Amino acid sequence: MLVVDDNKVIRQLIRVNLELEGFEVVTAADGAECLDVVHQVRPDVITLDVVMPRLDGLRTAARLRSDSRTKRLPLAIVSACTQYEVEAGLDVGVDAFLAKPFEPDELVSLVRQLVERGESDPSMQLGIRAGADTSATAPSGGTSGVVGGGGGGEGAECAGRSGS
Template identity: 85%
Template sequence: MDDNKVIRQLIRVNLELEGFEVVTAADGAECLDVVHDVRPDVVTLDVVMPRLDGLRTAARLRADPRTAHLPLMIVSACTQHEVESGLDVGVDAFLSKPFEPGELVSIVRTLMGRERRREADPEPEEPEPAPVGREHE
């Protein structure tokens, strides 16, 4: 989810080149509809969005039992406050814009692997530290 069409395309192309199927949304409200229709393995969220921002979208996904365990990743020019707010609502990973495509793919794979392990062994466990992309310089 990103309101910038170029960023959505960049994320889509880089993930599709690695064999992922990608569905996009232009804002948080559209993202919620897409998530319930498509049932994705991972959701990437920008923070600053029209209608419903990425942090409020993440909070709504966490509050819904159907999506409470869905891996969420913020892809944004994150401030420390946004990272802290994201951790408070349960975001799993952060990637600062501008980002390296390989780093995007790596974090998505990590999150998908974690979700598959959770589905195979639904016993609660100690939370893993959130993968964090390189700091915005």
């Protein structure tokens, strides 16, 4: 598991919540650092913030998708993103979105879904927006959901406070 966020407090919050559930977690402060460590760490899932210095989450996702070694790696945006960012994320092949602020159990559930999906069919092409809508309204008022690979991108939103 690789957690990428420029905010140290949020990075640690995500790391601790996932470690409490048994995940091994490595963190990176931005997309450039993510690309530096992803091949050493070889994570099962990557969570990305959108707004980060040097290399933002959407450009990082696009680079991961263009690399044959990481093109099928499950990617989740964890950010207070706009509808534009959701659409741009879907266009580059992001698999899931979780709005900030989020409940820890929402995060854990989303990561588990992505890990299980990757384990159940490692050859599946992620990022395809076809089939039924699998997004779910989160208790915090945001929306989280796994999309792609049979999920539904239409209607998926990453709502929350503006900014990240």
